[in-house]
Amino acid sequence: MKVEKDSELDQATLRIIVAGCALLWFGVIGFLPGQSIDPYVPVIIYISLFMLGSILLRMAIARWPGHYPARRILGMVYDYSGTCYGLVVGGEGALPIYAVMVWVNLGNGMRFGSRYLAIATGLALFALFMVYLLTPYWRAQPYMVLMLMITSTVIPVYAHILLKRTRLASEQAIAANLEKSRFLAQASHDLRQPIHSIGLFTACLREADLGVDERRLVDNIDRSLLNVSQLFRSILDLYTLDNGRVQPKYETLHLGQLLADLVRQNTEAARWAGVELRLRPCNHWVVTDPGLLATMVQNVLSNCFKYAAQRPVLIGVRPRGQGLAIVIYDQGRGIAEEHLPRIFEEFYRVRQLRDKDVEGVGLGLSIVKRLGQLIDLQVMLRSQVGRGTAVTLHGLPQAAPQRLRNRDEARQNGLLSGLQVCLVEDDRNVLLATSALLERWGCVVQAESSAEDLRSDCDIIVADYDLGTRASGIECIDSIRQQRGWEVPALIITGHDIEKIHAALHDRNIAILSKPVRPVELRATLRALRDMPTAATHRAAVAEATTRSGTG
Template identity: 75%
Template sequence: MTFEKNTELDQANLRIIVSSCAIVYISALGFLPGHQVGTYLPVILYYIVFLLASIGFRYVIALWPGHYPARRILGMVHDYTGTSFGLVVGAEAALPLYAVMVWINLGNGMRYGSRYLAIATGLALLALMIVYWLTPLWQAQPFMVLMLMITSTVIPLYAHLLLERTRKASEEAVAANLEKSRFLAQASHDLRQPIHSIGLFTACLREARLGAEERRLVDSIDRSLLNVSQLFRSILDLYTLDNGRVLPRYQALNLGDFLADLARQNVEAARWAGVELHVRPCSFWVRADPVLLTTMIQNVLSNCFKYGARRPVLIGVRPRGKGLAIEVHDQGCGINKEHLLKVFEEFYRVRHQRDKDVEGVGLGLSIVKRVGQLMGLDVAIRSRVGHGTSVCVYGLVRVKPPHNLNIQGDVYVAGLLTGLKVCLVEDDRNVLLATQALLERWGCVVQAESTGLNLVSDCDVIIADYDLGNHATGIECIEHVRQQRGWAVPALILSGHDAEMIQAQLHECQIAILSKPVHPTELRATLREFSPSPLNAE
């Protein structure tokens, strides 16, 4: 939810401050040589009444916020009346109050726009004419009055030109930002598809009977693809954070299971880096967004694999204050003290000798810091050169384990996928072929479809792309098959679109979502959780 700034309330606050300063100024005049307090007493009393009226006016604005043109114009009249009274009664000594007129004029224009600037300018000129008519001193100085009137006209005119330029620049910036958003959304989808299909084809090669040299080449391809995928996701994460589109979705989370699963997902990356990845078991439950927390810890682990290669990495949980902290320790080259305060800045990288082959652009820890702020978590880092680095994510709130824990041992498949009947719906031919080939190597029986129109299937699991062209979405395809079968067939959406947008359309459909590019181990782990028979038939 976004809140519009109450500019009228800001103007009311400033009115109270300015009127208080005016009371102090007029009061001080009475103590100057040649002046008497009694001369300025009517002005002081009037401004005290003016201040009380301004406080009441502010209360009304705070109680009934919104755009009320009549109230805004009434505020201008109130301001000009008070200023004019001071100028008339205070005579020559009150001339500095003219600056208040300029503030009223520009303040209303800058806050409310050019239309109100024009109204304020007209009222200012009228107020000056009234002061001139009522003040003999001003009548004796016609050129001074002419100068004040010209000033009251030229300054608002210049402010109007600036406002127009600012408005046009703002509109151009908004249009450019929208265009950038559309471009990045489309580029994100289009780039995810080939990365996703290359990853699946590589996984197919890995499943084949390869010699040592061929397996080494496949490992090299996979490592390079992983680096591209991580960089791609970092840039998209940063873009999503900049647009303010990320909102935490909290749930009770078993930290022990969460970290163990994260370690399993990083087995291959750790093997390529020569890292022994250790997770200290724990049984704590916390309130957190598992997706955002995964993003944080994954970025930390990626840095460990880059800068702590061929050395062990330890992940553990320990109490810290009233909450819990996740700590990741590596035994890499470490970071000098002068760099520690800068490592959370975007695109900042600590350079070491012979690290030109280390992939990355310095986004990982900045994303960790910003995602942590979304969830109210803090991130600390300590390091010793030559001994390693420790990153601590703390502030996790402990909760009690939920009562309705699902015991999945008897219901879900825990072993291989042999015989699992999969209906695969994907309109991108390369992705369709890659996914089908990989699933068949895992032992699945695959029904591959390039469209969801008039789909008939007796599958155990549906895997569908979200965007299936102009005819249907993956969600509609899944609902069609479920209606045909008469029970909630386990289903999975693979998509290169924004997962938050798709999640909002699912409601209570019980459909899993994986964002492309999907790592094969992640896909296999998800499929193993699906039942091979209609045990959950309705």
């Protein structure tokens, strides 16, 4: 949780520090050659009492934090009273205390705003005038006093002008940032749709009975689309990180299973790059954010596919200290030592002559580093030219083993034959692509472009979040579940901010996928929804009721 900075408490802390410096100053000048400590004893005693009062004031601010205008003005009066007394009693030796007056003036203005700057300036001028009246040395130096009073006026006025300009520039920057956020939000939604639909259409083509040449063309389309999709995701990841909208959600998970899933999801990309992905099995359980960790590993693998093509890549897990480390080795060309200090900078790429066909803008490793900071993972990179590169994600805390969900690979690899899916999507291309792909997988699809007056006896609901002005995907799912009288498994596919959708769900037990969705993700999610206990129980009940009606 982000804690708001307490400016008044900072000012109180600085007051104690300055009082300590003043005490040290008078202690030093009292022992200089030709000087006596006696004239400064009253000042030293007063500053000691002033410091004690400052400590008590700070304790009160810490005990009752907040914005109290009267307390702030009281603090200014307290500061100017102390400096005024020091200047009166200390004579010419106390002139450096005038710097404290300037600090009080500017400090209050910078911390609390122009209104307090004006009040502080008025109090400073009054304090200087009182010192002039009470100090013979100052009355003998009228031009010096005039200069100090002019300085005490001009500096705050200039500070006020700077504050006003800074505030205006800050407001303009905030407005521009909001406009950028709105533009990126809309652009990301509009760009996700075509990327999403193209990916589904190419998946449909892949399921068809194609010849060698046609399949090679589909591979080229898919590979290009994957590069665009990864670049798009990297830009969005960077944007969400810059806006502080990524918050870790920790879970206990089987690390070997997560890595095995990532290897399966990258099978096609590895094949296109000529990379043999090797995973050393592990049975460790860890506590981390699975989505952020998967993104980190995915970005490292993407770099391996680009810069270590036609070479094997090894993924392993090693104990390291009190935790575990994921290590990803490639046997690519390696990175020269002079580039290593900048390898995690945004948009920094190690370019060589042969890299002209390598896609990317140099965001992958910078995102890995920043995500690692979010979930307390250290990211280390070792590389040797001609030998390859090793990226280590270190600091995964181990967890006690739990019951591992049984995963029947034969069943997982099969099609979703006979599964009745209600698909609701208002974008025609996405509707056609998704419907065609689901039918290729053996599903019985009820395709709808609107949620209005919708009725369905489906096994699973797949809905876009944004269905126009009349209903959202969540409202569509709620309506069908109410009609059916049970919690039909449901999936929201969205081009909007995932965090926003999570907040709107309110524990409705609805899965979410972010566009552009890879077909392997969609198929795995549908299988998981099909195998949910509520879905299995309902299918068994329907089958039993059908059997009874048939025998009756």
